[in-house]
Amino acid sequence: MKVLHLLKTAVGASWALRQTRELIKLGVEVHLALPDGPMVEKYRAQGVEVHILQTALNIKKPWANIKLFRQFRQLVADVQPDIIHSHFVATTLTMRLALGRNDPIPRIFHVPGPLHLEHGLFRRVDLWTASKADYWLASCEWTRQCYLQNGISSERLGLAYYGVDIEAHHGQNTGKLHREFDIPADAPVVGNVAYFYPPKKYLGQKRGLKGHEDLIDAVDIVAQQVANLHCVFVGGPWGESHAYFESVKAYAAEKQHGRFIFTGTRHDVQDVYAELDVAIHPSHSENVGGAVESLLSGVATITSDVGGFPDLIKTDQTGWLVPKADPQALAEAIRDALANPDKRKQFAAQGYDLAAYLLNVKNNASDITRYYQALIHEHALTPKNNSENHCETTV
Template sequence: MNKDIRVMQIIKTTEGASWALHQVKFLVRCGIDVHVILNNNTGKFYNKWKESGATIYTLESILNPLHPFKTLKSILSLRRLIKEVNPDIIHSHFFINTIHMRMASFRLKPTRIFQVPGPLHLEHAIFKYIDLFSARKNDRWIASSKHIKSLYIKSGINEERVDLSYYGNDYSQFNTSDSDHLKRDNHLRNKYGFKDSDIVIGNVCYIYPPKKFLGQKVGLKNHEVMIKAIEIARQQEPRIKGLFIGGQWGDSTSYEQLLRRSIPVDERENIVITGKIPPSEAAKGWQNLDYAIHLPLSESCGGVIEPLLAQRPVISCKTGGIPEIIIEGYTGFITSRDNPQEVASKILEVIKNKKNAIEYTLNGKNLVLDMFNIERTAKEILEIYKKIMSIQNSYEEYSSKKYLKRVNP
C-alpha cells in the first residue's frame, strides 16, 4: 500500500540536515516512492543521499529579486521536474525552498507540506506573511515543536492543517551505559590551560552575528549574555571557566573577534571562544564541559539535545520549544535569556546541587532518546502521509509530559 504514495522531498543542503537523510532512508524502507531534490551534487552527505534508496535530482533553488532571470529559470526547472515526477505530496524543510516550491507548483495538484525546522520566520511579520500568503487552502505544515504549532494556530491556521513531528536523528551511539557519557575528554581543557578542578561551562555551536534587519542586537545564540553571566558567576566561584566551542558561520570571523574583544583582558584565559575546530574535536566537545548553557533568541528544540545525550547538566531558557525538553527540576534548569545576573545566579545554584543536576540529566537523556528517535519520528511522517492520502493511519501527536508520566508513574 505504501508503494502507492509518491513523495518529492526538497532539501536545501548536502552539508548538513542529516535528520532529513535518516527520515528519507526510513521512508524508502517502508516502501514509499521517494524523490529527493538536492541543491548540488557536492557536500559531505551527497554520497549518502545517493545510497539512500531514493531517486536523487540536483537543482539549485534560486529565489533572488536581484537575479530575476536566474530565479525564473530555477522556478520553471522545478515546475518541469514536478510535472515529470508527478508526486502525490511535495515535502519541503526550509523557508526559502518552500516559497520556491510553492511558486513552481502553482495550480499543480500535489499536496504541499512545509516541515518547519524553526520558528524564526514566524517571529517576524514580513516573513510570516510570506509563508501564510503563499500557501493555498490545502497546504499543510508539520511543526517540529509544539511552540511552532501554536504560532501557526495563533496566526489563524486551522489546527487540522498543522501536524507535529519532532526532527529525529540517529542517536544509537548514545544508547549505551550511562557511565560512558560521564567520562571526560580533556583535550580542549588541556589545550586552553584548564585544570581538572575547574568547573567548565559552555556550549558547542556555530556563532551567528545579529540579523540587524530583524532587529537583533545580539547574536542568534546569545553569546553576549552567556559570556557576561560567566564573568559575574566567577566573582563568587573562581573555579568557573567558560568554553564556547565553535566559530562563526560562513567565511567571516569579524563577529567572533568582536565577542572575544568584549571579554575583559584579565578574563580572556578564563573565558575562551575556540573558533572553528576540526569536526573530530567538536564531536567530543561536550565531554570537555561540566555544564552546558544554551540561551538562544529563537529555537525549536535544538541546542539542548546533544548535551543531554552526553549527560551534561543543561541550563537553558523558555525560548521556543526548549521547555518541551528542559523541564525545571526534572530534566534540567530554566533561567532568563536576557538578564546575565539571573543566569549567573542559576549557574551557581546548579553547581551547588550537582547531585540533582546529574539525576536530571539522566532523565533528560532518556527523554531525548525516545522523543527524537529517528525510527519513531520517521514513522510519524509516514502516518502523516497516510492521513493526508486518506489511508488508514495511527498518527498520534507526541507529548513529552505523557512520556515522563509513563516512565515515572
C-alpha cells in the same frame, strides 16, 4: 509512496539525512532536490534519488526566479511525486509560487524553527502564500501553537520533531579537552556547542542568534564568585560570518573574570560534552537546538525559554530555563547548577529519558510516514476544485 524533499543546502543539515534514511527504511521512495555539495553522496549512499537543483527562492536576484520556477515545475513533472516536503522558508516559497494555487499535489512545509514566525512580515508571507494544497509540520510545540493561533486548522497541521540517532550521543570523558587547553582537573567547566550566527540587523537583532554574548556576560558575573570558572565555546563561524566570530572572541577577551576558550569547529562533540559540568544554550530563537545533544550526552543543561527548548527542558525536572537575553538570570542558573552536583545528575538523567523518547529519529520518521498516508488518503477522497483558501492571520 513517492515524496520529493526540498533542501536549500548540501552542507550540514544532517537531520535531513537521518530523516530521509529512515523514511526509505519504511518504504517511502525519497527524491531530494538540493544544490551540489558534500552531503550529496551521503544521501545517494542511503538510497535517496538526488536531483541537483537549488530550490531556494532568490531574494537578491528576483529575476532569476523565472528560470528557477520553470526548472522546478519540470522537476515535479519528471518525478511526479505524491507529496512535496519542503524544509525551509525559501524552498517553501519556491514550491508554492512555482506551482501556483491550483496544483493538486499535497505540499508540506516542515518548519525547521520558529524564527520566521516571530516576525510579522515573514509570518504573513508564509500564511498568505499558502493554498488549499498546503500543510504544515511543526517541529516543536511552540511552532504548532503559533500556527493554530494564526488561523491554521488542526487538520492541516501536524507535529514531527527532527530526530537524532540516540546511540550516537554517548561520548567518553577522555580528558583531551582539559589537556589540549590546559584546564585544571578541579576547575568548573561550562560550555556551549553551536555555530556563530551574526545578528540579522534587518530584524533588529543586536546580538547573535545563539546568545554567545549573553553567555560571556553571565560567566563574567559568576566567575566573580566561582574560582577558576572556564567557559568553552565549540563551533566556528557559519558561512561568511568570520568577522562576527572574531568580534565575539574580542568581546570575551575584554572580560575581567573567567576564562573563555574558543575551540573552533570540532568533530568530537560528544566527547567534549562528556567533559562539561553544565551545557548552556542561551539562544534568542531556536527549535530544540543543541539541548537534545547535551541531554543525550548525559550533561546537565541550561537553556533560554524560547522555541522548542521547553519541550525538553522542564523546570526542576530536566534542567534550567531562563529568559532569553538575560545574562543576570543566566548567571543565577549557572550558579545554582554548579553548586548542586546532585541536582545536575538528577536533571541530566531525567532529561536523557525525555530526549530519547521525543527525539528518536525512528519514531519521528514513523510519525511523518503516517502523516503522508493521511494526506494521500484525504486527497483521494476530496473532490478537486480550484477554490483558493487564504489564511486569516492575527497581528
